Amino acid sequence: MPQFPDTIHFTGLNTPIGIEWSARNLDVIGEIPADIDGAFFRAVPDPAHTPLFADDIALSGDGMIGKFTIKDGKIDYAIRYVETARYKAEREARRALFGQYRNPFTDDPAVAGMDRTVANTTPVWHAGRLFMTKEDGLAYEIDPETLETLGRWDYHGALKSETFTAHPRIDPETGEMFFFGYEAGGLCTTDVAYCIADRDGNLVSEQWFQQPYCSTIHDFAVTKRHAVFPIFPTTADLDRLKAGGPHWAHQQELESWVGIMPRYGKVSEMRWFKGPKGVSAFHFMNAFDDGDLVHLDICLTDTNAFGFMREAGGVHRAQHEIQGGLTRWSFDMSKPGDDFESRPIGPPGDMPRLRDADQGRPYRSGWYLTINPQGGPPLPGGPVGVAFNMLLQIEPGNGRIDAMPLDPGMAINEPVHVPSTDPDKEGWLLIVIDRQTDASGFASELWIVDAGAIAKGPVARIPMPLPMRAQVHGAWVSGSQLAAAKSAGAHQATPA
Ligand code: V55
Numbered sequence: 001m002p003q004f005p006d007t008i009h010f011t012g013l014n015t016p017i018g019i020e021w022s023a024r025n026l027d028v029i030g031e032i033p034a035d036i037d038g039a040f041f042r043a044v045p046d047p048a049h050t051p052l053f054a055d056d057i058a059l060s061g062d063g064m065i066g067k068f069t070i071k072d073g074k075i076d077y078a079i080r081y082v083e084t085a086r087y088k089a090e091r092e093a094r095r096a097l098f099g100q101y102r103n104p105f106t107d108d109p110a111v112a113g114m115d116r117t118v119a120n121t122t123p124v125w126h127a128g129r130l131f132m133t134k135e136d137g138l139a140y141e142i143d144p145e146t147l148e149t150l151g152r153w154d155y156h157g158a159l160k161s162e163t164f165t166a167h168p169r170i171d172p173e174t175g176e177m178f179f180f181g182y183e184a185g186g187l188c189t190t191d192v193a194y195c196i197a198d199r200d201g202n203l204v205s206e207q208w209f210q211q212p213y214c215s216t217i218h219d220f221a222v223t224k225r226h227a228v229f230p231i232f233p234t235t236a237d238l239d240r241l242k243a244g245g246p247h248w249a250h251q252q253e254l255e256s257w258v259g260i261m262p263r264y265g266k267v268s269e270m271r272w273f274k275g276p277k278g279v280s281a282f283h284f285m286n287a288f289d290d291g292d293l294v295h296l297d298i299c300l301t302d303t304n305a306f307g308f309m310r311e312a313g314g315v316h317r318a319q320h321e322i323q324g325g326l327t328r329w330s331f332d333m334s335k336p337g338d339d340f341e342s343r344p345i346g347p348p349g350d351m352p353r354l355r356d357a358d359q360g361r362p363y364r365s366g367w368y369l370t371i372n373p374q375g376g377p378p379l380p381g382g383p384v385g386v387a388f389n390m391l392l393q394i395e396p397g398n399g400r401i402d403a404m405p406l407d408p409g410m411a412i413n414e415p416v417h418v419p420s421t422d423p424d425k426e427g428w429l430l431i432v433i434d435r436q437t438d439a440s441g442f443a444s445e446l447w448i449v450d451a452g453a454i455a456k457g458p459v460a461r462i463p464m465p466l467p468m469r470a471q472v473h474g475a476w477v478s479g480s481q482l483a484a485a486k487s488a489g490a491h492q493a494t495p496a
């Protein structure tokens with residue numbers, strides 16, 4: 001085995017696996033509910049080569065796409081690398097050629113100008129196509145059946161943005177995908193592209209606007225009437241990059257901003273609201289309209305949750321000292337001014353999930369991950385280096401909170417939600433759970449949990465034959481969606 005650095009980014013649950021594999025008819029403990037039919041796609045960063053720099057981070061890992069296929073109570077798994085231009089160049093050279101996270105000035109000159117993205121953050125399904133995404137580049141299209149990489153996706157040359165978010169939003173009624181790219185016009189620019197693809201996957205709108213400073217816009221939200229762009233003060237600087245420094249530095253004394261515009265409007269209609277200094281949020285549970293109000297529910301922290309982004313900005317805080325919580329920001333679009341209301345609606349945590357049908361609408365339930373305040377020390381792993389170990393269900397309408405705490409030595413990855421055929425049921429959550437087996441070993445299981453009764457724990461467990469590196473985001477695609485895409489032949493090869 002190659003020698004990876006002995007840091008949190010390459011040990012524990014972040015230990016590189018680097019194995020493309022598949023297995024059919026995995027053992028099931030319990031019974032897989034009959035109404036689960038489809039595929040759970042997972043984005044798993046996993047570096048194929050030892051990094052050029054020993055201080056490299058988990059976010060740089062080559063994207064792998066995993067797939068659980070479930071039908072008639074049977075379950076298969078497969079995982080493959082996303083064959084990005086970067087992955088292929090390094091595979092050919094049999095060593096790393098790309099340097100620090102989002103800093104091309106640290107690369108081997110042999111790859112100057114080559115696409116750097118590792119497509120390791122979110123599988124996205126839209127209009128019969130499957131993509132792997134990362135916010136620093138364009139998406140790569142993946143064959144949903146074979147997991148082969150088909151090529152870089154730019155809407156047949158129509159998309160002008162150099163980047164595509166890992167968090168697009170799909171309207172459940174119109175089937176449109178709303179998305180954006182930041183640093184759209186190049187490294188450290190304040191250009192943001194706001195785009196809409198129609199239900200057939202055609203790019204129908206791309207408008208550019210300027211954000212107040214070059215921040216990491218990881219997620220955004222779309223309601224029935226509005227598009228909402230939050231700007232948190234983690235900033236990029238071209239001179240710092242040229243000097244070989246980090247892409248991101250958190251600025252605790254800088255204001256945050258929220259830009260809101262009509263979702264079908266012009267970017268010139270953007271209204272900017274001023275938020276608290278120094279705060280950060282990577283993921284938003286949801287947003288929705290309520291008369292003239294726009295509510296935005298976010299996983300807010302009082303500083304950036306990533307240690308390497310804090311340190312670069314001179315913010316020295318231990319992970320367990322970070323404060324925050326699920327927070328509702330409410331904007332009154334009928335009033336002038338740049339202020340808004342904020343109130344806590346849930347415990348701290350991240351990786352929020354929603355029923356797809358609730359996107360952009362008032363919602364009954366949301367689910368997210370947290371660290372059990374009564375549990376043992378969390379396991380090392382995941383992008384920030386500390387793994388979650390408790391699942392929460394929250395009903396924002398009535399404040400009810402339910403929890404599925406895990407035993408010490410266990411960790412939980414982001415769930416996907418599978419709707420039930422019974423509309424009165426909350427549906428199911430599919431979740432990969434990791435368990436420490438000895439000093440450095442881990443075993444993983446897929447759990448199937450009743451989304452309306454999470455405290456009861458899993459109704460089925462699927463032990464995995466190989467360990468699985470920490471996942472970032474996932475996506476559920478139903479069997480009927482997969483079948484319709486296959487018969488339409490939507491995923492024919494696209495030019496790289
Ligand atoms: C995140 C994840 C990334 C990244 C930037 O979840 C932000 C946040 C897996 O890659 O590059």
Ligand code: FE
Pocket residue numbers: 121166167218282283473
């Ligand atoms: Fe994310």
